[in-house]
Amino acid sequence: MDELSKLFQDLMAFAAVVDAGGFNAAGARFGVPPSRLSRSVAALENKLGVHLLVRTSRRFTVTDIGRRTYEDAVSVRAQLQGAAAAASDSRGEPSGLLRVLCPMALASALVGRIAIEFMSRYPRVKIVIESTDGRSRPFVAPADLAIQPSLQPLRDSSLVARRLANAHYVVVSAPGLAHEIPEDPGPTDFPCFPAVGWTFFPDPAHWSLHHSRHGQHEITVDVRFSTDNLLLIREAALAGLGVAQLPHALCRQDIEEGRLRVIAPDWAAPQVGVYVLYPSRRALTLAGRRFIDALEEGMASLERDMR
Template identity: 30%
Template sequence: MDLNQAYYLVHVVDKKGFSAAARTLGIPKSRISRQVKALEDTLGTRLLNRDSRRMSLTEAGEAYYRHAKVALECMAAAETAVRQDKDALEGTVTLSCSVGVAQFALGRILPRFLAENPRVILQIQASNDFSDLISDGIDLAIRGHFKLLPDSGLIHRRLTEVPWHLFASPSIAQQIGPSGSPADLDGLPGLTLGWRPGGNSWSLQGPDGANASVPFATRMRSDDMVTLKQAAAAELGVVALPVYTCAEDVAAGRLSRLLPKWNAGLPEISLLMHGRRGNPPQVDALAEFLRREMPDVMNGVGG
């Protein structure tokens, strides 16, 4: 079977004429005519009845057209499948982030990226200590920061800003009330993120540029957000955490936000990666996915 000849015949029939087929394919009408005639000669039968004004399929032509069209569609589908397989992302991506980002943000969105890219393998290094992308072989890193990150030769891509709020048990929230002020926090114990000493005050930003610093006595100190949330729900104190880490607990009634008009910080979240060129395609694809999905999930919207 000469696929070119079959291809031309199918186009002539589909376009209802040699002239229309020639215009669609962008080739001379004479070439199509010669190819169809050569096909008829090979088969030893006429496939088309044609005169100067009309064209129709013979009985043999109808049978040939029906099978040829199916064969050509199958060939096109096979070619598409091979190209898609060739273009599919494949390989490993190593991503560094904090434990909280891994638990409360990435865990909600990365399954979708992996489902869309079944040949990609993700290695997530979740740690509250910063990793060195070069020496540790990291492809991408998600970093939260209040100040500009130092110039390291890496590409910094801003993802979003994440508000931190004060959270406590519903009973403590009821004591303060929805219209409370920072002064109402006086005497309440604090639950501190991070195991190192220090940080025994809440720095709050309120309406109209107002600022307040509220000291507290630390009741518990931990670098694990889950532990701190459980302690807050158990009425052990007040904790400052990113909004995305407590959204489900607030919805379930385990925690309540204190001082709704005040924030406990607004750090920026950035994506760090190596140079703009030369990254494997699976790394660039994950970077673009994170830039698209992280803003919503880290502000308690998507996921």
């Protein structure tokens, strides 16, 4: 049993390293020295008699047999998580650790508050929120749930994807830019706009906007600052660097208090779907299921407020 236990530990260490994309990243995520993870992977390779990783001074690549071994390790881990979830659920009360991946701006605007209220309701639950930039990325093992914005419906047979809400975006600027922007701009008026770009979109300088009379137009704007962080885009807009597309929920108070104003109100910015992803319902704990319910309730309430 000791040998089997060591094999399992080394296998999980290998999966963690592949998930994180490196020994240092895995060490930081799990609080384990990278040197210990390296020894575990080396011991696993020695035990199996194969090379799972090809290491260089800067990075590593996963071999073909390493990829198959990783998939087996993920399967074993999912079965163990499922067994633990079933045991936890038998108590009838949400409990345990819940790890959530969430875009930083969404965590600040809504999900963090929902998590705090959820933990007050269910004191046996511990929640860890890891911030992301909102881009799609492989689902990593330490996370139970991933909250993912997307311009297109998500289709991945390996994951369950539930749509939580539509994020409504508005085109805003600081009041100081008012003199540079026409009251009712046409499609050709947009290129003169100084703009703040969001790298979530394929090209931050090309905006897709829809007008009730002019129809759909691809607008080219003069991007002076761009970032993958919506919180920084909001700060840049507040500082008057340019026009920005922002979720209404993120800038509603700024609009109400006059720090930002909606420009070109007849032009509709794209709606971005907000999804929650998880590997399978079988491996999702009662805490995870209840938290998804809380997310749906919170986002539905926010959508009603936006109307």
